[in-house]
Amino acid sequence: MQSVLLMNLWGARLLGLTFSSPGEFVFRFPPETPLVGGLGLRWYGLLMAIAVLVGLLLTKALAEARHLEKEPGKASERVEILALWLVVSGFLGARLYYVLTHWSEFRDDPLSAFAIWRGGIIIHGGILAGALALYLYCRATGINGWKYADVLTPGLILGQAIGRWGNFFNSEAYGAPIPPDSRWPLRVYIPPQAREPEYSQFEFFHPIFFYESLLNLVLFALLMGMFWRFPKLKDGTWVWTYVVGYSLIRIPYEILRVSAVAYLPGTTIKAAYVASAIGLVLGIGMLIYMYRLRFDPDLEQLAAWLAERAGLELETAAELVQRAWAIQQKHRRADLLDRVTLAMPHFPSALAPHLSLGQRELLMRQLFCRLEGRDPAGEGLAQAT
Template sequence: MILNPHFWHLAFQFASPGPILVEVGPIAIRWYGLLIATAVLVGVFLSQYLAQRRNVNPEFIGDLAIWLVVAAIPGARLYYVLFEWDNYVNNPAQIFAIWRGGIAIHGAIIAGAIATLIFARLQKVPFWQLADLVAPSLILGQAIGRWGNFFNSEAFGAPTDLPWKLYIPLARRPPDLANFEYFHPTFLYESLWNLAIFALLLLLFLRGLKGKPHLKLGTIFLLYLIGYSLGRFWIEGLRTDSLMLGPLRIAQLVSLGAIAIGLAGLGWLYLLRRPLPDVVSHRETDAGSTLQSSHSRSK
């Protein structure tokens, strides 16, 4: 039997298989939730490993992870809903339907940073130490989480006919682009970009442990801000579903702000040769002996 050529076209088409991984009766396991859970678990294990390498008690990372999850996921949803309020004002119950997508990583980062600041202050540990330990895990988690957009057929770019074009079902296309079938897979661009930034941060972190180069506290997180934001700025320009503030793309504005903060922080560290302001003083840090791992204290 000779199969219709159209069969092969569909068989090898770059398209989402759907948002649901497994469905048993009323219970459905969605790809989006599975990927977020995977990103969190991988991130915790990686950050704990990096903490051990810096002689920091890895239990701090386990405790901080709870704070981050409690803050970041609602923060990501709240950020998205605020800028899409017109779509929720008449149907407020949908605000809590996070499994259908509609979260913004910038909201998660902001909420996570606030939670980390509070955690660092309460535990009397340097914020920038924690930020450096979390940054590689954060960007890796973003690379994993972006594939949730693929399964939900969202966060895609403008129409394209490139070989790696992404098929989007009619129901998921913007009304003004309903006649187009294939779009830029911007989720893939960002995932690959994030993996590259992760590799860079991890390499610098591990080399920094040997003093080659000598990295000051906060450098890894500041490089994360710059590296991620550079990629997000240009990728956001391709998307068709950006959160908008009038004619401006909010993610691009936030990315520019993050790049400015990162560059200013690096200038503070390496040009002015001063430590970054922190939520604890050096005296408080010295008193917080639980920051050190049990291995380092036994030496």
């Protein structure tokens, strides 16, 4: 098998890096082999499997490092369940997005949309479907979706960096042609049968799969650096940083791309431009909202306050605050007393037998005021001491 990466002096002009695919298959059964003739293991499939495995292992490690569940190992188990949801939904979403943006290829034979072995998936569709699956799972289980989404993003972008090499092995999704007299040092050789008709006279093209893979690794390093150096950033920060970062990466990728381009139906506008523009506006807007406009209480400080006022263990107080915060987010439009009523079953007399029912209710009212960023003085703060 020829080398995946070939270093050569092309045209006796410039020593550069030339990529030349060894073919789509890692191995393939001879055509005459009974039952499996012509079948085999494709590089694209192998890389996707590796990307999923690496992303899963990394996400499990990050979830445990962040102690997303009280019981050791529970967060890792949760990630494994989530991975099944996300991989299946993401794959289906990526395929559906491709079919919708390339409908002319399937109009005459709609059933061919199910022939996934012929290729055709787009990452934007996978991300959207995966986000929807994560939302539904979190709604069903009551877990903090933003915390899990944050630990998923480094594994996602690392998986994208790995999976993008599948385009190289398939000789697809390549960039603009490189003229013979160009001194650009990076190029990919595209065999004649894989070239777009209007570029049939060219042999070498921009290896945009390589460009994006490197930029994805840069974004991965940024997310990991944020994860370890700034662990107290607000929930969702890593998600929106990923959205902004990948949207920026995808714009130059699409500018150079000339192969298998997805357009908005009936237009010459690249679908990825619209997706990236939406991602940039949404991501930047959400980061501004989170850090400039939205009030987020310090739950650790509130747990310490509640532990002192109610005479509770810090861990018990922290759990009460987390439950109250979940109620606050889910029922933020409800009346204060209604939210207190929902929270009181989590604050039974057994936790603080020295406090009366009225004192416990008063503390809950004060807690919800603090969760809203309001001064709880009007709730009779002194009476709870």
